[in-house]
Amino acid sequence: MTPFLGVVFGLTLYNGSVLAVFRAGVQALPKGQAEAAYALGMCKTQAMFTILLSQAIRVVLPTIISQMLVLLKDTALGFILTFQELL
Template sequence: MDAVIRQFFNIEVMMQAAPLLLQGLWMTAQLCAAVVGLGLVGGLLVALASLSPRPLLRYPALVYVDVFRALPPLVLLVFVYSGLPFAGVELSPFAAVVLAFLLNNSSYYGEVYRAGLQSVPAGQREAARATGLTETQALFSVVLPQAVRNVLPDLLSNTIEVVKLTSLASVVSLAELLYAANMARSITYNASPLVAAALIYLVLLWPLARLVSRYQRRLAI
């Protein structure tokens, strides 16, 4: 038992690795902010395009969603980072991760938004237009707030998955939390930094997961 504690729960090793882990956590926070922010905006654009009466917008959006939901995120990341340079497009690890995950996550966010928009009765939009609002004003002032409220648990759940997904960035040597923990492990010859990284993810994501569950129960009442 002592050997297990020394190898996996060594507080001294965790404290030694703390500066490196904090740097990785900061990079993870930046990556999450970029990926989630762009994903939410991109997903909304995808949803609006997929609901458009114009075939030139609707069909490409539907193909986009199907393609990027089917592609594994890791395959997409490796292609963007290692494949695009053969076409003359070289991206930094951070930019490659953001682009790859944006393509993947915007397709999922788009489907969530689309379900939310379709859940709002058509009469809401018509009533908004009757008060003198333009189509755009009716969408963003009346329809979209109701749509987001209806699918908020799904948006939050998807955001949790996005945060966990950022750990894949270590594949392209981006110094996020998992990469930093693995570097600390290789320096200390001890697995405790990896356990510390897992605990950090747990502390960050468990409250959000509980919030999602609580909100889902409230909607079910």
């Protein structure tokens, strides 16, 4: 594995796990939001994309922005220090 692929693979795994905050954002919404969408005749996919995700993004936006700043700093560190030097 080249140092570049090691840094990319590591940052992808780390940031992918941290950005699982979307699930927490959807679960933080009141159950009545989903129930209202189902009462309007929406299927689960329509309710998720139309109603729930639009509200969840507002909840998790500060976390996403701060994680993107951390990713920017980590890529600069990965550029200067190679994967082998970190291990």
